[in-house]
Amino acid sequence: MNTTQQSNKTYDVIIAGGGPVGLFLACELALAKCTVLVLEKAENSSSPLKEMPFGMRGLSAPSVEAFYRRGMLNQFQIHKQIASPHMTTTAPAKKPQGGGHFAGIPLNSEKIDNSQFTYRLPGSTPNVMFTTMAEVETILTVRAGELGVEVMTGEEITNFSQTDREVIVNTHSSSFTAKWLVGCDGSRSAVRKAGGFDFAGTEPEFTGYSARVDLADGDKLGAGRITTQTGMYLRSQPDYVILQDFDGGTYHASGKPVTLEHLQEVLRRISGTDVTINKLHVATTWTDRARQATTYQNGRVLLAGDAAHIHSPLGGQGLNLGLGDAMNLGWKLAAVLNRNAPDGLLDTYFEERYPVGARVLDWSRAQVEVMKPTPQSMAVKAVIQDLMNTTDGATYFAGRITGVNLRYDLGNDDPLVGRSVPNFQFGNGTTIGDKMHNGKAILLDLSGQDGIKSIAGKFSRNLNYITQDVQDNLGFNAVLIRPDGIVAWAANGEPDLVALEKAATTWFVRD
Template sequence: MHDVVIVGAGPVGLFLACELGLAGCSVVVLEREPEPGSPWRAEPLGMRGLFATSLQAFHRRGMLHPLKTASGVQDEPGVDLDADGPPPIRGGVGHFAGMVLDPADVDLAALPYRLPSPAPDFMASNLAAIESVLSERAAKLGVEIRRGVTVSGITQDDEGVLVRAGEDEYAARWGVGCDGGRSVVRRLAGFEFAGTEPRFTGYTMLVTLAEAERLRPGINLTPTGMYIRMPTEGHVGVLDFDGGAFDRSRQPTRDHLQTVLRRVSGTDVTLSEVHLASSFTDRAMQATTYRQGRVLLAGDAAHVHSPLGGQGLNTGLGDALNLGWKLAATVHGHGPNGLLDTYTRERHPVGAQVLDWTRAQAMAMLPDPHGQALQGVIRDLLGTRDGTTYVFGRLSGSSIRHDLGDEQPLVGHNAPDFRLTDGTCVGDLMQDGRGVVLDFSTDHRLREAATGRQSRLRYAAGAAKNDLGLGAVLVRPDGIVAWAADRDFGAEEFERAADRWFGPAGT
């Protein structure tokens, strides 16, 4: 029997498998597709945007450089990791409802926990590159990946789960569905999936255009929808506000795609040939809970929405990062009571916010007077530093704060990349998957308290380049700050926080 069976070998399932493998769990991943490669996962159709929190996660597990290499991204020259003050935006800031943000309009002073980091704010990659890096990592950690496996049944009891695929059965103590928006695990395990119906059908296609110059490059909002002419020749995206009428189960024909593109773009462009094409909608649905007994959901299996703003992959990776260490602690028996229940409690609100974020963008793009009026208001807001900074915070993930019941402003946020005077940073300390205790006090007063949990916590003491006025910080394995104190703190405060998240010393 394995500790965990994961259904789905996309980025979310593989990242979760790596987290569990790093913590010493036995893991098997079941994937329906027989081979990892597909035109839909490679460049250009498989291109995705990774924002700051996701890139920091790869950095903190030692996978940022391999990811850049696999994605064809060069390391940035001249990044000053010891610079004073918040660093400049690196990599771009994205868009809201097709309205591109200007990095120069982001008020860095309004981002109090922003410190220099090797991880940029944005990086374009493709699913094939991401999955190749994670698959290689998973293999090194002893994770078993079985491809060409179609799940047909799931049962569970108080001891574990049994996943059936044809005549084969896979037994594990826990099961996790990371198998996408049409999740078989979600359906078989009886999760409730609720939300709103679509307003548009979107299309992504790789085509040969007879009159490519008739389509303006980049993102183009029109009176009837939106179209995007990508940098790669023949790569086009379209949003058609038809109420989500085109069924994804049908393959769009050349005539249909040409009719939609002509109507939305207002041109008589001709599609000479369609090489690949697919459709999607802005249907926004979410599982009411991410856990049913010993079965959990992560990524698109837990929440589906339109790709507007590029939040889907990043939210899913956040799910995997949050769940991984909690499930591992539960498997090994040292997780505090109720630890696994905090997964839904913390990540469900984040998923709900993302669904609303994409719904708001769809409304602002409606090709009617109401949508145009709303779009005008948003353009005015994005013309201000406060407006742009707010949207950047949402897109980058820097504004996400989990409610951990602590009023200290940093608690619940993704940890800044504190850098000690010897050059060691938080990202360097987190590569083994343990939590981190940063003790900035001159008497190293947390050393003894942290030593009793050294299998789960890594202790680092010393002055920091910028300690943000703090005396000590406790960072969970997922990079979330669990406790922070000013310079006049007592060790008993730390003990209470450490007991809550990592269990008593010596357990």
């Protein structure tokens, strides 16, 4: 019988899940001097499914910016060798202008009109950058250690209880106390289930397979992503196959292991060939089940990442969606813990991130509908392919895939408010992103008005006031930037000091 040990320490936050989302959130909280404990149920997080090619992920523009703004971007190395997740590891990296695909239809980067992305200044971070889950976790684990985050492995949460002041979290062998608990523990989240969160959505259409195999006659398979009358298949790298079998997700739900015989039967049936698999190295299944928690908070318990929303990996937006949750939640929860938050600040986490999640789920559902092996879906796919081959179409899809068009509704009509701040470059070569490593908000004053400086002085505990000139101000004279890099107020003419002070008061507490 296990003996439960009670920790005498009360943490500011306990995070369930030591994946990229949990670790990024832990780093954000620790940067603001919060005490954080990460509980990871796995004894060892390493896995071939996190390495190439299974673990390949495309970081979208907001994720790349997040790592850049916290000084971690230069630690990424894999993107220098990888041009595409479906190319060999020896392929030379290209400078992406916004690639990817929609429902298997490749996006032609030459058709994208980047001038429509008005606030992407020259010298901005890449719109897309390839990495692996293993690389992301390694970088974040090191940073978490530097910031004093405690990480315990082999600690699976069994249940928790909460009061209006704290949360008591139990594992199989221990008990821990914190002021807040955040579930970043994946699609089968124990925190979400124990917390009674409603997880609404749609059931799957297919079982997806990702496998590394040795093929006896791989040339029988065509190149690229091929849709047939029974499903879809893709051969890449060159011993990596991806399949979509429209069985309603039955095989994935069965929990059966993927055997060589089963995978070969599915591959032959979908491809319409007699291709032979000589050896199966490793395989995993997945589906397009799409669900989202109807609220991200229950008392002192919050959700982020796959614990809050799941969808198919088509387009690779899951990791990016979770990292966006962490960047948005981190500074807000830290402000609450540090008694430095205006009323309702934490409510804006759900208000801002739920619509983003719902939009991604619908994006995923739309791709599945187009990829169905039916005449109707194939007809729609042909129309979308034509649209994607136009300048406006390619630019629209690029904006959605890369996330450069992300904008929160902050109740302000200014086109910059609610968007990621442009990476303004100063005369000495540094950028606004370089000045965000400490996680504080910034009031960038390019007008030299005493009134702006006076307002900044009222919030000096939360704001860095910067008056340096920039090379291209895009017509803006002053910009208020939240810790997550989102513009909270901007002036492209005579600064409205009343509006500036109102915006500052909305997001920050006066000194």
